[in-house]
Amino acid sequence: MARPVIGIVGNFFLINDRYATHSAGRMNSDAIAEVSDCIPLIIPSDPRLASVEELLEVCDGILLTGGRANVHPEEYGEEPTEAHGTFDRERDAVALSLVRGCVARGQPFLGVCRGFQEVNVAMGGSLYPEIRDLPGRMNHRMPPEGTLEEQFAIRHRVTVGEGGPFHRIFGATEVMTNTLHGQGIKAPGPRVVIDGHADDGTPEALFIEGAPGFALAVQWHPEWQAAMDPVSQPLFRAFGDAARAWAGRGRETLRAAG
Template sequence: MSRPVIGIIGNQYVIDNRFPVQAAGGMNCAAIAGPAQCMPLVIPSDPDYVSIPELLEHCDGFLFTGGRPNVHPGQYGEEPTEAHGAFDEARDAIAIPLIRACVERGQPFFGICRGFQEVNVAMGGTLYPEIRDLPGRDNHRMPPDGTLEEQFALRHKVHFADGGVFHRLMGAQEVMTNTLHGQGIKAAGPDIVIDGLASDGTPEAIYVRDAPGFTLSVQWHPEWNAARDPVSRVLFNAFGDAARAWAARGAGMARRSA
């Protein structure tokens, strides 16, 4: 039996200051192929290359990954400043409408870091340009030095709403996560449920209220050590199950229309 196909929304890079590429992290591919038990397909996130209808047709779900460029504040009605950092408006042009289409169709997606922020923006929310500048907030950015193991190490707790979606999924109300982000949710979209918070009040886990499909998204990076970390593994297992359910539904519809 073929595996469900997960479109991994990539990012633009330039190698050696010369060669433009579209790429996604190997950790994301490993998490999809491993704990999710799906087939990873890296998507060039640029409307010059792909369209929303094509992506919806060919993929059973989507992973909205992290990335250094931030969502352009014009997407939520604000002017860009130096604090907002670099942007990737081509990715915005794919990710934002794709999230909305998935919510409407019930097609599963999983948002991580920038992807978490894209989900909030797609649903009408806004973002802070820099969490660490806010009174009472911690520095959630990646440590600038050290090995990958040190940079992706578990650094703070996330507390889930009692009896909420994440609490039920994890079987625990509090988990340890890594943290590698600068921006964060300012105002949640009208249909965004904030289901998990860091100890400083930063939103860390969300989903879309009353959406017919899987919409869980997290501010941390569960793709790191996904096969062995119990929190990450549960998230990718659940996402893979949602993709398999979607794929089976599509196969059933195809058989009925044949």
């Protein structure tokens, strides 16, 4: 049987400050191909090019990647400020709709960093523009200098809920992760269950209550060295297993339902 297809949500990027592209980090496609054992397919984040319905028909699962641009605060009813950073409204339009579509269909998705924030906003939640400005919070941002190994290094603990989906995947309630984000969850959406926190209380893992399929997101970057990391590897394997189950059963269920 052909491997399932995972749509990797791309980011707008200018090469040499003038040539527009839709891009996704190679570590994302490596994790999907080598650990999830699926076919990675980069999705252009532009709603003019393909509808959400078409994308969900082509893909068996969706990976919502990290990115420099932040979700526009108008998506959760707030005015933009300088602290909110830069935006990509086209990615907002694609990614938020993909989350809602996956939840409705029971189609698997995994959110990472910005993708974690997108899942919360798509489900009616809000975000803080800058976590490090909150009392008692640590700086979760990527170090501005150093090698990739230094920037993506494991930095803090995440504690997940006993008996929850992340506990079942990791086989532990405490795991060590990296941290490379500035924003974070302010108020979770009505169906968003925060199932993992950093020691400073920052939400780091979530799932969607009542979702019929794999509907998980993490605030860290598990795609970094996913084939070797003891936390990343089982997460991407579980995602791949969910995509294989969808490819084998989920599509037929949708067709039978008309």
